[in-house]
Amino acid sequence: MTVYILLFRGVGGATQLPTAPLREALSAAGFENVATYINSGNAIVRTSLSRDKTVAKVAEICREKFGFTKAIHAPTLQEWSELIAKNPFPDAVSVPKFLHAAVLAEEPDEKNVEAIRALAGDGERIAVVGKVAYIHTPGGFGVSRMAEKFDKLIGVENTARNWNSVLKLEELAKKAAA
Structure with missing residues (x-):
């Protein structure tokens, strides 16, 4: 299992990713130990998926549920x-x-x-x-x-x-x- 720090580019102003619904959506998609930090595009997930698959899955969730289509960076905890x-x-x-x-x-x-x-x-x-x-x-x-x-x-x-x-x-x- 890998912990990824999800950094959503360009959140703020007109572009929002509400933290509670984002946590719920990521958890419902099977990510573990989901956390968010302040309403400026930060989340933590634990998963067995590769980085590329994690980013693709998170991007799909964000696009479908929140209309968010900007870049997502996903460094590991290490x-x-x-x-x-x-x-x-x-x-x-x-x-x-x-x-x-x-x-x-x-x-x-x-x-x-x-x-x-x-x-x-x-x-x-x-x-x-x-x-x-x-x-x-x-x-x-x-x-x-x-x-x-x-x-x-x-x-x-x-x-x-x-x-x-x-x-x-x-x-x-x-x-x-x-």
Whole structure:
């Protein structure tokens, strides 16, 4: 059995995935130890299905029940724990809302990362480790030009979570694995 952390891209504003109905739908589909975290596109499931089959099944449920058709990323609990361990900015976790981890569909071109880095304001940093971009915006993610342009310039499908969410999702995934 594998625990997957489901990260739904683009939830918020007009695009909603209501947590209680999502939990119910995933449980009814046979996923075990289902949990959701805040109404911004996060769920945890335990299953014997492969990642590809899990994502396909969840995508079908979301499309049919909620009209949701955006990308779904599904790192395993082990991959998520590695994402936390490989954080290149350990000094940034003291204010976790200013550190984000963006799960990338594939490794981005270095020139794209450099284009984003060129927009960094005072104290802002970005580093890509494998298929994760770590973005530190000590003045706030919502006011950062680097953060604002990240999605457009990175050149690969992605979805980001702040460090508070990163840690909470790991906690929920560990409970689902037990």
